Amino acid sequence: MNASTTTPFPSSEPPGVLVVDDESAIRDLARLALEAEGYRVFDAGTAKEAIKLVEAFGAQIHVVVTDVMMPGADGLTLARQVRKRAPLVQIIVVSAHLSQDHYWPEDLRDLRFLPKPFSLSALTRAAGEAMVRFQAKARSP
Amino acid sequence: MDPHLLLSACKLTLATDLKVTSPRPGFLVVKNISARTYLNLDDAQWRLLQHFNDPQTVPQVLATAIETRTAPALHDFYELVLKAYNSGLLLFETPMDAADEATEWKFKLPPFFLSRWVVALLVVGLGLVFWERPEPSFHWFDLLLGLVVWCGLLSLSQFLVACELCGADMDVYAPRIRWWPVPHFTIDDSDRCMVEQRAQIAILLTPAALCMAGTAILLSLAPGACLIPLVGTMVLLHPLGGGAMDRLLAFLEKPPLRSIDSDPLFEPNRQIGRRWHHVKRSTFSRAAWIRLAYAVAWMAGALFLTHFFGGWDFREFARDYRNWVVVVAVLVAGPVSALAIFSLREGWRLAAERYTDVYREFLLKRSRRQKVPDFDLADEDRQQWLVHSPLFRGLNNAERAEVASLLTPHFIKDSTTVIRIGDRPESIALIVSGEAEIFRRHKNGRRQLMTRVIEGEIFGAHHLLDPEHPDVEVRASTHLHVMLLDIPSFQRFVINRIGPDLASSMALKLPALKRLSLCRQWHGQSVERFAQLSTVVDFATDATILRENDDCRYFFVIYEGTVRITRRNRTVATLAAGQYFGEISLLQNSQTTTAVLGGEETRCLYIPQRDFLRFVTHNYSAALELERVSSKRLGRPIFPLKR
Numbered sequence: 030m031n032a033s034t035t036t037p038f039p040s041s042e043p044p045g046v047l048v049v050d051d052e053s054a055i056r057d058l059a060r061l062a063l064e065a066e067g068y069r070v071f072d073a074g075t076a077k078e079a080i081k082l083v084e085a086f087g088a089q090i091h092v093v094v095t096d097v098m099m100p101g102a103d104g105l106t107l108a109r110q111v112r113k114r115a116p117l118v119q120i121i122v123v124s125a126h127l128s129q130d131h132y133w134p135e136d137l138r139d140l141r142f143l144p145k146p147f148s149l150s151a152l153t154r155a156a157g158e159a160m161v162r163f164q165a166k167a168r169s170p
Numbered sequence: 171m172d173p174h175l176l177l178s179a180c181k182l183t184l185a186t187d188l189k190v191t192s193p194r195p196g197f198l199v200v201k202n203i204s205a206r207t208y209l210n211l212d213d214a215q216w217r218l219l220q221h222f223n224d225p226q227t228v229p230q231v232l233a234t235a236i237e238t239r240t241a242p243a244l245h246d247f248y249e250l251v252l253k254a255y256n257s258g259l260l261l262f263e264t265p266m267d268a269a270d271e272a273t274e275w276k277f278k279l280p281p282f283f284l285s286r287w288v289v290a291l292l293v294v295g296l297g298l299v300f301w302e303r304p305e306p307s308f309h310w311f312d313l314l315l316g317l318v319v320w321c322g323l324l325s326l327s328q329f330l331v332a333c334e335l336c337g338a339d340m341d342v343y344a345p346r347i348r349w350w351p352v353p354h355f356t357i358d359d360s361d362r363c364m365v366e367q368r369a370q371i372a373i374l375l376t377p378a379a380l381c382m383a384g385t386a387i388l389l390s391l392a393p394g395a396c397l398i399p400l401v402g403t404m405v406l407l408h409p410l411g412g413g414a415m416d417r418l419l420a421f422l423e424k425p426p427l428r429s430i431d432s433d434p435l436f437e438p439n440r441q442i443g444r445r446w447h448h449v450k451r452s453t454f455s456r457a458a459w460i461r462l463a464y465a466v467a468w469m470a471g472a473l474f475l476t477h478f479f480g481g482w483d484f485r486e487f488a489r490d491y492r493n494w495v496v497v498v499a500v501l502v503a504g505p506v507s508a509l510a511i512f513s514l515r516e517g518w519r520l521a522a523e524r525y526t527d528v529y530r531e532f533l534l535k536r537s538r539r540q541k542v543p544d545f546d547l548a549d550e551d552r553q554q555w556l557v558h559s560p561l562f563r564g565l566n567n568a569e570r571a572e573v574a575s576l577l578t579p580h581f582i583k584d585s586t587t588v589i590r591i592g593d594r595p596e597s598i599a600l601i602v603s604g605e606a607e608i609f610r611r612h613k614n615g616r617r618q619l620m621t622r623v624i625e626g627e628i629f630g631a632h633h634l635l636d637p638e639h640p641d642v643e644v645r646a647s648t649h650l651h652v653m654l655l656d657i658p659s660f661q662r663f664v665i666n667r668i669g670p671d672l673a674s675s676m677a678l679k680l681p682a683l684k685r686l687s688l689c690r691q692w693h694g695q696s697v698e699r700f701a702q703l704s705t706v707v708d709f710a711t712d713a714t715i716l717r718e719n720d721d722c723r724y725f726f727v728i729y730e731g732t733v734r735i736t737r738r739n740r741t742v743a744t745l746a747a748g749q750y751f752g753e754i755s756l757l758q759n760s761q762t763t764t765a766v767l768g769g770e771e772t773r774c775l776y777i778p779q780r781d782f783l784r785f786v787t788h789n790y791s792a793a794l795e796l797e798r799v800s801s802k803r804l805g806r807p808i809f810p811l812k813r
Contacts, residue, residue: 097175097179098175098179098180103171103172103175105172105174105175106172124179126175126179126180127175127178127179128788129693129695129696129698129699130696130699130784130785130788130789131174131178131179131693131696131788131789132174132177132178132691132692132788132789132790132791132792133174133692133693133696134172134174135691138692138693138694139694142693142695150566154564154565154566157566157567157570158557158563161550161553161554161557161570162554162557164550164554165550165551165554168550168551
């Protein structure tokens with residue numbers, strides 16, 4: 030678990046994306062791609078670490094990109110826990126096992142899904158859309 | 171593990187350290203030895219679980235079962251998988267935590283040999299107790315003697331049960347001294363459920379029979395000391411759930427109760443309708459009436475014995491009818507209160523499920539009625555609407571900002587015809603608020619509703635995306651707030667980027683599929699994928715879409731018009747736009763039982779069998795919906811299949 034900085038970001042700081050995946054190579058690639066787009070990237074290898082980051086840097090994280098199958102708690106459980114703590118945060122689920130064809134529980138049907146393997150441009154595009162959604166949600170009364 | 175993931179994406183494997191026995195014909199008990207968990211199954215369920223010998227996902231197993239025509243009722247199938255996972259029979263990555271190991275028990279007694287003696291002992295003991303007419307004493311010495319005898323009898327009976335289990339080649343767990351309610355030796359006899367039925371009867375009755383016989387002997391030797399053994403034995407024979415007699419009477423259940431028949435884990439099985447099915451089965455069975463008769467007999471026996479315990483005259487009690495009113499009231503009030511609490515809880519849950527959507531729809535309709543002719547949206551809001559629309563989802567940030575700047579807000583009053591037949595609009599409209607209806611006009615001049623479009627969807631692109639059928643009429647069914655995008659920009663940013671096929675799927679097929687009852691519970695991206703996989707096909711009037719007793723390789727959704735379902739040249743049903751057909755043959759992997767003929771200017775979306783089955787097996791909500799509709803159409807449950 031590590032973050033680009035350990036101090037809370039001022040409001041003028043770039044938007045934050047938390048990448049959660051048990052494969053470090055994917056985390057590193059995602060970090061490179063998202064940082065190139067100007068996002069501040071946090072990463073975690075497990076759902077437990079991710080929750081700790083959300084609790085510590087809640088206001089600085091706007092989008093969570095999470096894998097589904099991870100050791101310990103799965104990505105769907107993490108999505109629910111993140112929503113409880115930070116309802117505005119937009120969640121993108123990536124998975125090689127789960128697909129659009131699958132049944133999605135009602136409370137998670139509005140999550141954006143990205144099938145694995147994904148291109149880095151697809152990831153940055155999805156993050157950009159999620160950021161627009163976050164802003165819209167934050168503005169709505 | 172999230173149950174949705176378990177039922178759709180996880181590769182499960184059958185545990186290796188399993189022990190399988192068959193206590194009754196056609197009925198199996200499977201034990202995970204290390205975790206010490208048990209599952210009651212029938213033969214078909216066990217065959218199904220054996221598909222997981224190699225790591226498989228639940229959709230893969232269901233697809234195999236459909237292909238081999240061995241698919242079970244789907245509610246039962248999903249319940250079985252969840253129960254098997256919870257009891258450690260099916261594993262995902264890691265095995266369950268190991269429980270305590272079995273004790274090496276040196277003494278063996280054959281339970282088959284003992285069964286007759288145990289029953290005889292119980293009957294004789296019971297007869298002697300009632301014949302002797304107990305007159306217990308409350309003197310401290312008699313009570314102490316009774317307690318000592320009772321502890322001895324209980325411990326001896328548990329010792330015998332352990333010997334019987336060992337004699338039946340089963341394991342004995344956790345032999346220990348238990349201090350509550352009286353100090354005695356005890357064991358964990360969980361393995362009892364795995365032995366043959368007659369042996370189980372012997373094991374279940376051993377404690378009660380031994381205690382009853384011991385009490386009878388005590389009555390003749392020291393009548394005053396019989397109070398505690400007698401009360402204890404009556405408690406051992408109690409008729410409530412979980413007791414030895416309740417387990418014994420469960421053998422009368424036909425067919426035997428399987429693990430999936432109680433305490434549902436699968437969410438749809440917890441709904442009141444499904445629960446009622448099981449409650450009805452267990453309430454109106456022969457076993458239930460015998461249980462009730464036993465409970466009455468036990469109460470009569472208890473009252474009879476109480477009569478002899480001095481101080482309380484049963485005959486005097488029985489003479490006053492008001493006492494009976496109180497007894498009946500207490501007996502009725504318990505179940506009625508439990509039923510009332512259960513109904514209230516389920517009713518509340520049902521209402522919350524059903525009426526939340528109705529309330530949301532009401533709020534949406536009310537917001538649509540609000541008339542704001544001059545409206546505009548900030549750039550961020552325009553971008554938000556573009557993000558919500560699947561047509562514009564592929565745009566990068568710069569392109570999205572450019573499209574947002576090109577959008578023009580526009581207000582349309584309700585009941586206005588926005589596009590007439592023959593019109594070629596100069597811009598497409600992205601709906602921000604409101605609802606529009608799209609009609610097609612037939613050759614005979616009749617107007618037919620094709621679909622409705624709502625927030626986030628577009629209209630005005632039919633002539634671009636469906637050039638063979640460009641003429642539609644669009645009417646605002648509520649006040650409409652739309653954002654207009656000129657056709658050249660739409661061509662540039664949407665059609666040229668994602669191609670006309672995908673654009674057609676997202677703009678035309680998607681709104682129609684979203685309103686399909688089958689797709690209502692799906693993720694938005696699932697419906698988009700379904701739309702992409704489907705192809706539109708036109709049928710002439712009375713054209714044969716499916717023949718009777720023929721192979722069906724496609725699932726059809728009526729996109730426009732109607733179809734006629736016929737059997738032996740007689741029309742049995744007519745289906746309209748938004749309904750579907752072909753699913754029964756695909757689910758049964760069999761030939762069609764009816765023919766389907768096209769109506770007037772019919773257009774259907776068709777999806778190949780393989781893609782359809784992939785959706786059905788991966789999406790249990792779709793599978794259950796299709797099972798429900800197919801069973802209704804067939805007039806009998808579609809699963810399990812009739813051989």
